[in-house]
Amino acid sequence: MIRVAGELLEGFAGVSVRRSLDRVSECAFSVTWDPRNETLRRLFPPLSQQELTVGLSGGEELLTGWVVANAPQNSEDSRSLPLAGYGRPGALEGGRLEGTKEFRSVRFGQIAQQIASPFGVEVDMRGEEGASFATVSLKGEKAPWGFLAELAAERNLLLTDAPSGRLVGWAPVAPGSPVLELTEGAAPLGSIGVTISSDWYSEVIGTSGATRGRGGSVHREPNPFYRGPPKPLTFEAKDTAPADLPRAVQAKLGRVIGNAMAWTAQVPGLRDPSGAIFRPNTTISVLAPSVHLYRRTELLVRDVEFSGAEDGLSTDLTLVLPGSFGGPLPSSMPWDN
Numbered sequence: 118m119i120r121v122a123g124e125l126l127e128g129f130a131g132v133s134v135r136r137s138l139d140r141v142s143e144c145a146f147s148v149t150w151d152p153r154n155e156t157l158r159r160l161f162p163p164l165s166q167q168e169l170t171v172g173l174s175g176g177e178e179l180l181t182g183w184v185v186a187n188a189p190q191n192s193e194d195s196r197s198l199p200l201a202g203y204g205r206p207g208a209l210e211g212g213r214l215e216g217t218k219e220f221r222s223v224r225f226g227q228i229a230q231q232i233a234s235p236f237g238v239e240v241d242m243r244g245e246e247g248a249s250f251a252t253v254s255l256k257g258e259k260a261p262w263g264f265l266a267e268l269a270a271e272r273n274l275l276l277t278d279a280p281s282g283r284l285v286g287w288a289p290v291a292p293g294s295p296v297l298e299l300t301e302g303a304a305p306l307g308s309i310g311v312t313i314s315s316d317w318y319s320e321v322i323g324t325s326g327a328t329r330g331r332g333g334s335v336h337r338e339p340n341p342f343y344r345g346p347p348k349p350l351t352f353e354a355k356d357t358a359p360a361d362l363p364r365a366v367q368a369k370l371g372r373v374i375g376n377a378m379a380w381t382a383q384v385p386g387l388r389d390p391s392g393a394i395f396r397p398n399t400t401i402s403v404l405a406p407s408v409h410l411y412r413r414t415e416l417l418v419r420d421v422e423f424s425g426a427e428d429g430l431s432t433d434l435t436l437v438l439p440g441s442f443g444g445p446l447p448s449s450m451p452w453d454n
Contacts, residue, residue, distance in 0.1 A: 309405050417441050
């Protein structure tokens with residue numbers, strides 16, 4: 118079910134919807150393009166964005182935001198209009214605020230609400246926000262989403278959007294309650310692959326500059342799973358007080374782990390065994406020796422992508438290592454003896 122500007126859209130094809138742990142939701146679909154069709158001309162004029170809702174026929178929402186029409190694709194035997202949608206908080210990625218916004222002794226949720234409000238976006242904070250920021254400033258040339266994502270990272274939080282269109286700040290779920298168990302070569306797992314990044318570091322070193330009346334600080338977090346020559350990653354947590362630096366460095370290490378490897382598992386349908394729609398920030402238990410999961414491991418769901426017609430949907434699950442994005446570190450990796 119797709120609604121554009123409040124109108125139910127018919128005749129669309131090729132629908133895919135991606136929801137994420139740490140990014141704005143996206144969707145893509147197309148319609149047969151007929152420039153004589155007054156409804157299509159009204160809903161999808163060039164250089165315009167229309168309100169968008171994507172959901173299931175039963176009423177469950179998957180995405181609330183905006184849709185953008187791309188250039189028509191015309192050939193001798195067909196015409197189509199590709200369309201791309203994104204969750205409402207995506208406006209914080211492309212838009213800018215006027216002037217400089219300064220915040221003193223304010224917690225993350227308050228900062229997020231003040232920045233998101235001019236874009237018509239509400240904020241939903243889930244879990245502990247951490248300490249207040251002493252002084253932070255958003256300058257007009259910087260994207261609000263990038264500014265908030267950096268602050269969130271220093272408080273071990275991630276940003277995404279809810280199906281309702283709200284901006285969500287949350288922490289990775291702790292392991293212990295997987296929503297699905299997958300085994301290589303057995304249903305419902307259709308296929309599984311893995312990608313491995315070269316951005317893998319022996320330790321993370323964070324520095325915090327001097328704040329009013331206080332000196333700077335340095336904190337180190339070794340990567341307990343690194344094997345090889347020294348390869349440190351250093352960063353400046355410029356908006357973090359020295360007392361809060363260890364948490365910021367631990368969160369950075371969690372992002373290193375989260376970006377190191379990703380498994381993509383395809384399963385039929387869009388619901389887990391409990392009947393709930395697959396969603397990010399859950400865990401799934403997987404045993405797949407061909408992709409280095411030599412023993413059953415509980416992986417964090419980073420992305421969920423639905424595709425196909427509603428009566429034949431499939432789901433691609435992007436899974437990342439335990440301990441990703443600041444979650445509790447495991448005692449070993451799934452390929453360790």
